[in-house]
Amino acid sequence: MPSFVNRLLATTALLAALAAPAGAAVVKIGLLAPLTGPASADGQEFQRGAQLAIDEMNKAGGLNGNTFELAVGDVKDQSAGNVTSAVERLLGDPAVHFMLTGYASLTNFEIDNMAEAEMPYILAATSQQTRDIIAPKPDDYACCWSWTPSFDAYNTDVPGFVETLAAEGKVQLPTKKVAIVSSDNAYSKTISEGMKKTFAEKGWTLTVDELVPFGEVTDWRAILAKIRADVPDIVINTDYLPGNSASFLNQFLEQPTKSLVFLQYAPSVPEFVQLTGKKSDGVIYNLLGGPLTTPKNPRAAEVAEKFKAAYGVESGTYGVALYEIVNVYFDALKKAGDPADHAAVMKAIAETDKQTVAGRLKFDPATHLAMQGDDYIPLTFFQIFDGQRRLISPPAYATDAFQPQPWTK
Template structure:
């Protein structure tokens, strides 16, 4: 038997006024006129508020489009927001419980709520369809031991394994192509003490060491606002490496790091994790961001070879007056996947298990690539033919997609602070 959260409450609302006379046709009409709530968890008042605002806008854009077209399977939709603040466990739990306690909420999603994704267990216990685009290493650790238990929950982001391995590959391939010089095969790796950054930076260390590189600086800063990176940068300059990496994903921190690096730059390729993808980053750094490299898994493929991404990006900017980073278009696509699943599963939003299983059976070309889900992990499938790892370089305010070649919009250029 399928357990449908809120179905009894909905039936009561629908049939109580005409309990003695209502027929099947009237029930269907009432069903067609209802409003289904979609709950979104976001760090609205936290340090990642820029991502939160973008996420909410993307989800709202998809809902507004569906409602304007007459709805989905006879239903109209409303977005309700749960503010998880900085993603602390208590705040995430409080926001999730509030949304789960609303009988009209039948789907929930997030860019990221907590960085450990513990709320997946809350969704499983409540039987709530849930999509996220958060730290996939943690998602996999929760779901992979018992995928059937987590029929509810699916990740738009694929495995993060490539984050830890492919920066090394990029640097070595750029050297082979004669685009940079590797003088010493040394790397400085700086990170922030949070699940996302730490997981990625630790994997990077393993890969660089295995490839014969020397790690000259290995620093971990407390998670939160960092205004002064100069002590760490002094260590970087004492033994200038070929590559400098900062895995702190907060745009303000990353922008400050770059500015202070450029006070006395080393002849190094600078790679910053995630932060440059946020539109706010270029506003903070201006021309100083030219030359910086970053990558994205689950990023928007703004390439002529993916017209859907270009179309959605243009719609987002026209509607909100700003560019979308990863999460605006990402959350739009997640809502779209839910709408597709709702139609394919019979159109009943209260049949949570049927809807969630239809999400898991998704096979569609989205702004991030071809979305299919691995049944063993519930992550989207990673690879150049599915969701590729995208490498970008910022050049004079533009984000140039430099890899993979099948989607590239330009070539890597030597950063202004590096020698030929």
């Protein structure tokens, strides 16, 4: 994050503390975020969204005699050592009574640290790993809940979405060949492996299957040469880092094939469009837990407008999500009363049932994941044109229709 933003947030927190009534406690909310490293654009979103919710609450006079302050632990490159260091520092602060993240370790091993410390914790991303940890013994993890629903839809729904477009005459699938590129991290690999299995079950042929090391990737041309040598109907890249995804698209468009291009998550981050400009027109991606900006969910537009008014930029997926997660905590604290009564706070979080930017948030007690589906948090498909994200599926929420990608015409 630019230094002036850090100074602004620090000044805001200081002014809020000075304005607190005499004798009021300052409750710290611990945020795990990659403020430095390849995912820093997301880390900045985490911090801005959480800070916005805190600033609003403090401006309203606080809650139960308490004001709030954000304490940030930088997980940097998301390595186990850096995540552990950030977790231990925040857990070691007795003023921290709630923690959250968009994502920290990707394997989510820190859930066990939160359970041991009896620290209320809400995270997003890599929900398969969250489920694997919690589902065998959910009662042992009263601490921890996932904003994101099951990733099963990520694994299964892209082939069906594309085949529906073909059935409607909007795309051509002459070969039923697919090229899948992934990054060596828990998020990207889980999704790509699920996609490969689903495409195979539907009779597709996998022509390119590539895994790149996790971290910055600037040259995709060797992989793209393989794609051009046996042109597929669909090209998929599940690398979630916006810089990597942008360079992949830019290099694909140096000599594009008439293939539908799907990029996982990265196009939802504003940095992606900044790096690709008009070249991003037509790109498709999907989201679980992303903003559901539609007349049927006015909450999403309301929060997006607050974010832009506060920071002068539009939020990606995580800015508005972290804003909502902090407000889930505030709702729970209203019920629990005492921020130090972590058991009561955790019980209140478990009982959450509210409309959010992503849809209706209610947790599955068996997995502690947000419930998924059109009546809860749906899997949404977006397409970019003119730098704007257009919601094209599911039909119940769509605000726009799919348009052919420019390089396929």
